[in-house]
Amino acid sequence: xxxxxxxxxxxxxxxxxxxxxxxxxxxxxxxxxxxxxxxxxxxxxxxxxxxxxxxxxxxxxxxxxxxxxxxxxxxxxxxxxxxxxxxxxxxxxxxxxxxxxxxxxxxxxx
Amino acid sequence: xxxxxxxxxxxxxxxxxxxxxxxxxxxxxxxxxxxxxxxxxxxxxxxxxxxxxxxxxxxxxxxxxxxxxxxxxxxxxxxxxxxxxxxxxxxxxxxxxxxxxxxxxxxxxxxxxx
Numbered sequence: 272x273x274x275x276x277x278x279x280x281x282x283x284x285x286x287x288x289x290x291x292x293x294x295x296x297x298x299x300x301x302x303x304x305x306x307x308x309x310x311x312x313x314x315x316x317x318x319x320x321x322x323x324x325x326x327x328x329x330x331x332x333x334x335x336x337x338x339x340x341x342x343x344x345x346x347x348x349x350x351x352x353x354x355x356x357x358x359x360x361x362x363x364x365x366x367x368x369x370x371x372x373x374x375x376x377x378x379x380x381x
Numbered sequence: 382x383x384x385x386x387x388x389x390x391x392x393x394x395x396x397x398x399x400x401x402x403x404x405x406x407x408x409x410x411x412x413x414x415x416x417x418x419x420x421x422x423x424x425x426x427x428x429x430x431x432x433x434x435x436x437x438x439x440x441x442x443x444x445x446x447x448x449x450x451x452x453x454x455x456x457x458x459x460x461x462x463x464x465x466x467x468x469x470x471x472x473x474x475x476x477x478x479x480x481x482x483x484x485x486x487x488x489x490x491x492x493x494x495x
Contacts (some may be wrong), residue, residue, distance in 0.1 A: 371419075371425040
């Protein structure tokens with residue numbers, strides 16, 4: 272079972288920052304938080320991951336709370352092409368098994 | 382740079398027919414490879430993973446099998462397809478099995494069983 276909780280849907284105005292929350296209150300000390308997104312009929316796209324420090328790359332920023340029980344994915348300037356389902360995943364290790372839940376459906380509005 | 386290819390993109394097969402889906406990764410050596418299935422409106426289910434040639438681990442008992450004949454090739458097969466095998470099949474790769482290694486997915490194969 273997925274160890275994360277996300278809101279089922281969110282809207283964001285084009286050009287504004289999209290902030291997608293995720294709760295992972297049972298995360299273990301060595302588990303990473305991963306974010307993927309999936310546009311309809313395509314494979315999931317890796318966005319970013321982190322352990323305990325905030326991370327930033329060309330796509331997004333990841334803010335992880337100090338207690339690591341929640342995180343926020345930030346898309347700084349949302350575009351229409353960012354409309355997708357966003358998945359927050361806690362890596363359970365071993366075979367690097369990724370449990371995808373139902374995610375957050377982000378709709379960017381013109 | 383690394384790339385992953387899956388084919389075919391879509392497939393329609395009758396019940397009881399065989400299946401072979403292929404996945405190829407380029408630009409990396411000895412990747413971990415994965416097969417997932419995504420049913421409509423649901424999350425991904427890990428089916429098989431491989432840490433090397435000829436090494437296959439099955440996560441869910443089912444009508445499917447997997448093989449890795451070459452380092453960069455991962456094949457999903459079935460001898461007789463069931464209606465319940467319909468779904469979106471995704472192949473993925475990662476560099477090793479460490480917790481700090483993201484998986485990267487192909488574009489998937491949409492399989493419909495009639």
